[in-house]
Amino acid sequence: MQLTDLLNMDMGEVSDWLMENAHKYHLQPKPTIVDSPEDISIVGEDILVNDGCDWSIDHVEHCPDRGVNYMANNTEVEAYMPLPPSP
Template sequence: MRLEDLLDMDMGKVSDWLVENAHKYTLQPKPIKVDSPEDIEIHGEEILCWDGCDWVIDYVEYDSDTGTDYMANNTQVEAYLPLPEKL
């Protein structure tokens, strides 16, 4: 079954299918595309960063001398995701 197939089903069947198959899937948010660390809303917390080749964990710091945000481990970030909260 493809996600598009759900569009052709009536809502009752879609609901039944979702209940029966929910354990098979984990929904993840789409990565947030950014042009620079200035675009990242999360500061001082580790985030999952896409650098164009690999996913790495890094975080944004603020440089008070220059007034700019930068990646602490110098990642050239293209997109990011918040890390899931620990249970």
């Protein structure tokens, strides 16, 4: 099944297909483009981060002395997204 196949179905068939297959898929948000770790809203939790070439798992830490956020593993971040839920 391809996404274009759903476009050729009537709404009843689409609804039936979604009900039968919803457990097979997890919808994920698009990655959020950022300029720095300061732009990342998830602090203290593992997230997927992209450095422009590869995806890796890292997390944002907050430095109370300097009042800034930074990447715990020093990843240069261009985009991020939350990790998918564990099954």
